Amino acid sequence: MSPVSRGSKNMTTMEITLENAEKVKRKATLDHRNISETINIILNEYFDKLDFIDDLFPYLEIDYVGKENAVIKDRSQKKLVDLEFNGEHLTCLDDSSVDCEHTKFLWMSFQISKIKPDGKKIDS
Numbered sequence: 001m002s003p004v005s006r007g008s009k010n011m012t013t014m015e016i017t018l019e020n021a022e023k024v025k026r027k028a029t030l031d032h033r034n035i036s037e038t039i040n041i042i043l044n045e046y047f048d049k050l051d052f053i054d055d056l057f058p059y060l061e062i063d064y065v066g067k068e069n070a071v072i073k074d075r076s077q078k079k080l081v082d083l084e085f086n087g088e089h090l091t092c093l094d095d096s097s098v099d100c101e102h103t104k105f106l107w108m109s110f111q112i113s114k115i116k117p118d119g120k121k122i123d124s
Helices: 018-031 035-056 101-108 110-114
Strands: 002-006 009-013 060-065 069-074 079-085 090-092
Touching: 018 035, 035 101, 060 101, 060 110, 069 101, 079 101, 090 101, 101 110
Parallel strands: none
Antiparallel strands: 002 009, 060 069, 069 079, 079 090
16 A cells, blocks of 8 residues: 555555446445545445444454354353354354344344345345
């Protein structure tokens, strides 16, 4: 990354994939913003969400997310917790719940998009 001064702001140049550049360009056009502003909004929202999740669940961490299951590290209970998509719901195998802190944590995470149930809709 190379620092660049733009007025009173310190900026940097970055390389992104062409696929992501096209997505950013489309979003910028839809939002009537320039590309740099759009990238900074996306990054700010991303880091704000990570901070929010960490404030709510500082003891939880994603260990693995696959197509139909996930594993959460629960440091407060000192164990790994398995979650699975059972056809309709994301279920915590630790307590057989669809609405515990482990499922809520995974629903909030960006990694939830890795769960790809063969054409089935996931109920939250």
